[in-house]
Amino acid sequence: MSTLQTTTLQGDAAAAPKQAVNSSRGGIMRRQLPEMLVGLGLLAAPFILPVVGMSPDLLTRILIWGLFGLGFDLLFGYTGLLSFGQAAFYGTGGFVTAYLLTSGVVSNLLLALLIGTVMASIAGLAIGYLTLRRTGIYFAMSTLAFGEMFYFLENSSFKEYTGGENGIAGVPPPELSLGFVNIHISSGWPMYWFVAIFFFVGYLIARRIVRSPFGTVLKAIRGNPKRATALGHSIQSYKLTVFVVASAYAGLAGGLLGVFQSYMPPDAFALDTSAQLVIQTVMGGAGTLLGPLLGATIWLYLYEGLQQLGDIGAYWKLILGIIFVILVTVFRHGVAGGILDFVRHRRARPLAADEEGSDRVAGALDIVPPLSSTQAGSPVLEARGVTKHYGGLKANTDINFTLREGELHGVIGPNGAGKSTFFAMLAGELATTSGKVFFRGKEITGIGVTEVCQLGMSKSYQINQLFEHLTVRENVMIPVLARLRGKYRNDMLRGLHSDELDSQVNAAIGMVDLTRQADTRVSDMSYGEKRRLEIGLALATGANVLLFDEPLAGLGPEERVLVVALLKSVREGRSMVIVEHDMDAMFELAERITVLYEGRKLAEGGPDEIRRNPDVQTAYLGGMDDESA
């Protein structure tokens, strides 16, 4: 182990006990604070809010929107998927529940709600499968369109069941059968309590999801889907799962709506419903879970308030639209987000959700799985005749390359030599035109970065690919989670922290010397620190084959020395390929160097050999090329 590492580890060990005291003192009280506050708020609301003119019906309606919004916030606020079609699932849950109860097929209220929720989830699975094939604007447009499809279906094909434009009237008032006693829930406050229980349970579950390993991956997907994929997560599966969860919340909320007003209105399916949900969530603050509830309060209270002002009532939606545009433009985090930002600012420390984390540090080598290869010097990564042509442009032609166990292999070449293309093909990011890539004897040509990472090879990027809105610790968790849990695991109700996870995260942070910045948000860090974190993410995957794409790019002299030392220190037990412009660093680090020139392999050999090679000198001095290195 190198000196650099030993010092950081010792420094860590000294700091650890102090932190441990701090974090354990918060305990359950601090960690469950939001849950307790929400519970108290729900209990207190009936005694306080009527003072400002809020009726039990209004509060119940707000809670139904809030429940609907919990799922949507997981989808949009946490995962970054903006759906304009949530009404489809709200309506499905609502109409299935209402139909079951009115037709007498199912008389048990809870069972009817459950079936409605399940049906909405199934609809979510189908629509999610289709719409998640594309991201960004495509996703927003296609969810909106499919949402409308459900509205049409309700009005046409399923008219006999849904009543078309009339909806389903006469949904029986809720009655809970507890075997020996039947509880009849009348409208007004009893209904509020009934819905409040659902909301509270929904909130507890959503909080757990957010704080689970699953939820942590969701946040990574929102921050940088490309890197989350490259770090070994099958993000498509995560997206689909959270889409189904959001549909389930929507379905339950829809079911409660019908029960609450004893009528299931067809416009539950309308685009307006999806739009209202989006607007409420953004106004209240996305990514806070309670934002949608807050937004619904503003929307519904404003609506009722403006109706009482006579003429202005007609313009309430115009006023709301203007407020919305202003909020999106200048106050992006909504009301709840604004409050949280303020609190964070006051506390001067991020409200990290992981104050419960352990401070154990794994040994630097423990995060690397034992070498599966038998002997040093056997090939781990091989490219055979790799070629990439873009139309007439020949980026790479017939390159053979071998990385051996334990080797540090440099790839150099003047600008435009095809280094990045070659690297992307080695990393499984890019398919080859012809030729194959093998990893420990297994063909990996174009199998995709997620699979490659799970096999034990990871790449650090030339341009930082970090999760800017997360802290260093949360960033490093993403690759560690991929290694401990595989490319997908549905553990949304589990706790995030385990000794294994924490000790590996701490070790990786220590290796890149960011222990003191562990709870700093990446967006607040310096470029040099980000650069080290970039390398740290690749290390934390536990991969023992690492590809570094210009690790020194953009660094000042001091940082360069640090990173070169870091690269040397992590060599033990790992094989590496480095692409770099800095020749001195390369000759110092690499045992073997491959020179690419105009898309072909020009030379290969030890540093001294390469230094003396006349072809390489000519290539670099511009004899054969106008570009200089």
Add this chain to the structure above:
Amino acid sequence: MPSMSLVFSQLFNGLSVGLLLALISTGLTIIYGTLGVINFAHGALFVVGAYAGYTTYALTGSFVLAVAGGSAVALAVGLVMERGLMRQYYSRPPEDQILVTFGIGIVLVEIVRGLYGGVSLSVAPPSWGTGIARIGSLIYPLYRLETLGIAAVTLLLLYFVLYRTSLGLIVRAGIEDSQMVNALGINVKRTFLVVFGIGAMAAGFAGVVNAPIVALTPDMGFRYLVDSFVVVVIGGVGSFPGAVVGGIIAGEILSLTAMINPQYSDVMLFAAMALVLIFRPQGLMGQEGRE
């Protein structure tokens, strides 16, 4: 089995509906292609154009002036929108762009509702568009035939502007790499403004041309917004030919299924979109890798 002439007339009808959809979608797609923004206020601009055309028509009695007036108002609204807000959004995430255009759409629709009320209005076809056309054994409303012609001519005109003029060259270069175009000394900002204006105007123009066929309500825009989304998802977002092909496909699906069972015509449209998403997610004419 529907008769041959019915099939023909529906095919024709589909083409007329399709080209109109293509026209609306073109506006959406060129804005996206150039600026990378999907304008969720596009349906609202369609409504603004239609109502402005209605007023011009009522004041002047000339349908041609109404078309000009409706397009001009939509153009003006588009320009103000770009200058006032959208410009700040080009560097923000797509979600923000969607949200703000969606919000602007609500504001525009509510302004129309405030000015004209919520009841539906009707626009009579122009004098040169009343009556019936006979093409062989086919009997067809004259105005529908004319909208087909108008839409086709406008699409050709747009095609010409985008593919045969220097503005079009800049726009297409800007799609590839706006920074580079800027570095070459071309004012990309102004080009963006012009493109946004043209996109908005296409929506407004379609709104007026379509007005004699439908009843005007402030909320009608959403329907067209959804349909134009389906069209561009089928055709490929950002692709001009994709919008035209997608529009015609959508129009034919709507009118041919309407012949068999009108209940299912909308549903079939979405089914077509689902098929495209499954088998060719980038759209029929879309390019791989563009999001």
